[in-house]
Amino acid sequence: MSGVADDERAWWKEATVYQVYPKSFDDSDGDGVGDLPGLIDRVDYIDELDVDAVWLNPVYESPQADNGYDIADYRAIDDAYGDMSDWEQLRDELHERGVRLIMDLVVNHTSDEHEWFQRSRREVREYADYYHWVESEPDEPPNDWESVFGGPAWSWDDEREAWYLHLFDEKQPDLNWANPDVRESVYDMMAWWLSKGIDGFRMDVINLVSKAEGYPDGGPDSDGAEHFMNGPRVHEYVGEMVDEVLDDEAVLAVGETPGVSVDDARRYVGEDGDGLSLLFQFEHVTFDHGEHKFDADEPDLVEFKEILAKWQDGLADDGWNSLYLNNHDQPRMVSRFGNDEAYRRKSAKLLGTLTHTLGGTPFVYQGEEIGMTNAPFESREDLRDVEVRNYVESAVDDDDGHADSYEDVREAVEAMGRDNARTPMQWADDDHAGFTDGEPWIDANPNYTEVNVERARADPDSVLQYYRDLAALRDRDLLVYGDFELLVPDHPNLFAYTRTLARERDDESGTAANATDAPARERALVVLNFDDEPTSFEVPPDMTVDGLELALANGEVPAVPGRTLDLGPWEARVYLTPALDGSTTDATTRTDR
Template sequence: MDADTQPEADFDREWWKEAVVYQIYPRSFNDSDGDGVGDIPGIIEKVPYLDDLGVDVVWLCPVYDSPNADNGYDIRDYHAIMDEMGTMDDWEDLLETVHDHDMRLIMDMVLNHTSDEHEWFVESKDRDSEYSDYYYWRDGEDGELPNNWTSIFGGDAWKYDEEREQYYLHIFDEKQPDLNWRNGDVREDVFEMLHWWLQKGIDGFRLDVINLISKREGLPDGEDNPGWVGWEHVINGPRVHEYISEMHDEVFADYDIMTVAEMPGCGVEDAKQYCGEDGDGLNMIVHFEHADIPYKPGGKWDLQDVDVDLDELDDLDDPDTHFNNWDLNELRDVLTRWQIGLEGDGWNANYLGNHDHPRTVSRFGDSGFFRVASAKLLATLQFTLQGTPFIYQGEEIGMTNVEWESFDELRDVEAIQQTEELMERHDADFEDVRHVVKHRSRDNARTPVQWSDEENAGFTDGEPWIKVNPNHERINVEAAREDEDSIWQYYRELVDLREDNDTLVYGDFHLLYEDHPSVFAYLRTLGDSGVLVVLNCFARNETFTLPPNLDADDPELLIGNYDDAGDDPTEFELRPYEARVYRIS
């Protein structure tokens, strides 16, 4: 259905609602100078590729000056570019190139913490400095830490500094001290910096863990739990809405931009306060409820969700099955709750994977025989829900998790610390735990983009900073673009379909079959226009029957991941991982 034939309906058009976003993790995207690390000139080389794919917005993970304790999420200088990434001139060339291709650029911005090498933190070690209260500095009593909080990356959340003779808080790595947003000078400096970037012409921000910026007064001890201790005093803290509303009013309101807020521990009702009609002014929330489905309360490194003991892993015929078991009812319930909960009062960010999660097709699909079909099905899900779809680099060709052969291959600070703790806790070596690493490590999403079947997947002429997936010889961009039935070609079709169909952007969501064991089916409706989406989420055949209270007048198959799908959506046999999208009146 062409855009100009869409029914008239009451909805507010916004460019960021109609956009398709592509996330770039620069270190792993494309290396232009042979040092083994992706860089900004390498991204510029691939802008035409992004244009060909049909994306509208490029989300650039941090390229600011950084010592790289957390691959750029530890910022040393907000106003400079990391040497490995290039120069500010390179960045300005990238912005111009993206705009020349009628795309927009949003920057990943980290405001909960800085690097411990940032000028503010270095100066704060002097108690008489104007920056002395820019971070959370506390005394320990009787040799004890200020409280019992733990870091998300593992270990204590406090680090002693010999120069200041106090502890500082770091919710993440010890080289990522948390900023004290209670200090008005901190907020003023942050807002000035945000203006600086927006005045350079960028089109918005992805705001990293932004709902952690307000900590409970007094920093009390957290409840004992197997995961992150202290989270209840950090997530959605007491003044977080005050701070974000102030940031919107002082900065964002002056520009026509996209604001995407990453918010762990954020539910639907919380989201309404951030991005709802009467909320803090943000555009959309990146929540974790669906992304954390395979995990238990102890987090993704907690083995409660694996129905075998660590000692038994080597004896399993297929350890993957014990890590990839997930409940469709749970996924369907979460996505439906967010679709209905934000309808008319907020907006969803539709993603299944990013740089913080293992590869999507390895988590929710089948990275083996049904890799292509399941990757297409997952893409169909992202593009047919209400919300802005996000593509993480490599998803468009169905990149998979990696077999990590040794501890030395790991690069991610979280993976390194959690694997060390896992081995120590179970008195194990890496061979005993590598199945866990394969399914939990963020490094899976950070292996280089597989551009070709050449050495190092065409990513670099040098030694890659992280392992290249050996399957690049058959899974790569070059092969995908030559194959008319590839995952890449299917993404192109989905981009075009959504661009030409307002119902898929603005239509209401209606769930069909609340508890089907294999099929996720729903309607999108806008005026008299309807789109029926039917997804068989597993590797078994299923029969789909349209509910008797629905008629399918003048149906048309809009897209499907099997070539011979019929035009009648009333009743049909679904094959493994089959996805079908129909237009109905």
């Protein structure tokens, strides 16, 4: 049996979470926008993936300045997606299949159309301080902070005749969490959603909710982030939120936390931290950025391994990792970290192997499971995302821009733009990839004729089938709770590591299962070739080759491995291997969700 104590377990540690971006998932009514009835029609597909929870991106009432992350009413469903009865049906359909539902929580900011902001700009007494307002001259912004989407983080409001803070789009004013009435309003809303039967929240940029008092300028070459990222009272606020509404082990509380270090992370998720379940850190998806994200270099595998290993080790005994390589804010992982042309399927499988065999909770973004890729955006008119449109405008149209035309920045846009993640889910070789009968809000990737669910379902060697195999593989406690050890850290093409899990003694005397002095262990070896060329890997000397059991691979593998493993381009292998004590590989598995 596994040596994992009951108090170490949690459903969300053993889960795989499937992220749905509803605007691009499935359109039921032909208006070109994905909706909840369309998602309901696809619940059986999600169930077939053997995932344990769905993270639903925002479906709240919104003017869609930032695709739903600008919320006008937290307790209403936007008409574009359906209504509350549709949401309730989705909840019930998922729960009937044993799949939990996680809602996106966006409370650093609201829409400027939210009634709180409308009352605040009119200085209605109880709402006057719901947002960050500063009274000064119209041509004198309060400080030099910059918006994440580019440009100043302050806008002038003619009605109130004051400046308001927006760390994102100007239609996304930041809530003033220093006001206890704001926090109480947020907690009431969260409790309302929990009462409706949801299973947790993914909390958008939750580590930005605290701003430095007095709004000081940023330092040299700074956008001001040191004054609002992991701000002075953030742990007070997050800890209070957990105490008020999230103090339930059955509720998943995921914090999106840009700019955190491992030490910062422990303060949010560690045993003595704020009480979050886990968090999304960004280091492994930003390390290749230059001055900004659209100035990215080719990812370096050695640095990539170093970062992931640091987080594996850093949260091993105090906290929990999230495992992701793409989501609604990141380009498609097979285009960024793999080879989306000659080795699209193999590299998609390899990357999935990585996220399912490291320590932590895997998050699968819609389309990842069929190997969807970045898309071509032939003109700037094809772009929809506010961030990328702002970048193109500043690069091409501004007097101090660095480009003469869209073609000068097109490669960067197609490599790093968020629209890559938001093209329609590719269901079939039908018009618009089977996403809609109308004109889609954003064009489908032209490769949908080759890359789609219908084709993947019919192919036993598809990425989709491989993801099902990964789900079955990860049912082992070994791959959830096992210790991580990085191998060959300096190899430029190989990512290799072991997972090791101690097993319970087989008798009351404490004798190991194999009657030796060494503790009994289960062990896995994961070997991944991140390259277009073949390479070799030497099995470490503390591993016995005899009895090496292949658990999963994305290509043909010799039946009898030697001490040297010869891997082809983008080849991934997972072995179950005896440890020095000679223990067997009868790993504990779980069959229930």
